[in-house]
Amino acid sequence: MSVMDVQHITKKFGSFVALNGVTFQLEKGEVYGFIGPNGAGKSTTLRILLGIVKATSGEATIFGKNVWKEAVSIHEKVSYVPGDVHLWDNLTGGEVIDFFLRLKGTVNKGKRDALIERFQLDPTKKCGTYSKGNRQKVALISAFASPSELFILDEPTSGLDPLMEQVFQQCVMEAKEEGKSVLLSSHILSEVEKLCDTVGIIRNGEIIESGTLQQLRHLTRSKIIVQTKRPIDTLHTLAGVHDMTKTNEQYELQVDAENLSEVMKQLSEHQITYIESLPPTLEELFIQHYEVK
Known part of the structure; x- marks a missing residue:
């Protein structure tokens, strides 16, 4: 009970x-x-x-x-x-x-x-x-x-x-x-x-x-911070990629869970030299639920 x-x-x-x-x-x-x-x-x-x-x-x-x-x-x-x-x-x-x-x-x-x-x-x-x-x-x-x-x-x-x-x-x-x-x-x-x-x-x-x-978290986006040998400026056109930014040689992007495998495949083709994957914080979940559609 x-x-x-x-x-x-x-x-x-x-x-x-x-x-x-x-x-x-x-x-x-x-x-x-x-x-x-x-x-x-x-x-x-x-x-x-x-x-x-x-x-x-x-x-x-x-x-x-x-x-x-x-x-x-x-x-x-x-x-x-x-x-x-x-x-x-x-x-x-x-x-x-x-x-x-x-x-x-x-x-x-x-x-x-x-x-x-x-x-x-x-x-x-x-x-x-x-x-x-x-x-x-x-x-x-x-x-x-x-x-x-x-x-x-x-x-x-x-x-x-x-x-x-x-x-x-x-x-x-x-x-x-x-x-x-x-x-x-x-x-x-x-x-x-x-x-x-x-x-x-x-x-x-x-x-x-x-x-x-x-x-x-499984239902939402993950944050990816990545650095590659070859430029990946077209990555933002892939399905499930959001808010992509570039600082120095590193790219930061949000990826929907269901598209993560395809995005990782594309990243690997650009020769990854550094990658960090962070689960979304509850604050990020909250913002997604209450953002104006």
């Missing part, structure tokens, strides 16, 4: 269709990347999963329980971190962390203190004095110090500096190693690329592509 099972979720606000048939699954010990531009439907999907908003049609379950009817029971084993954390100004960061942990029924002081140190948070300061990044740290520490089995993270590193982003990524991988599951909505594509086993791309309320990073 999947930890999370979303089947044909539709959400309408009047005549506006915010979600249209969204379907995906999250397995135990998996990190699922949920990406898309603003207004694509990410936040609406997360609100439905958290039991805040009721879907117009379709069904979503977490731990086999209906997300709308059994939200309270589900939340006992779920931690949620939004992209903009609001805290109680007159409480210290440490007091807020302990409050959240007590809501889960237990306070693992050793794990809490270790996370406070790793995230370099001063827990004695009142939350009203915290920067956005420190408020995010409070929420992340509260989440990862809890015994939750599922983490729903919506732009969780918003406001964190690069060093703290690395600490966050380490925490996600540690949770995964413990068999816990993570649904990560992020616009930081390098973060998704490092952490996620599976990616779903949502646009205009619909999942337009999903799969492992390897599967998605």
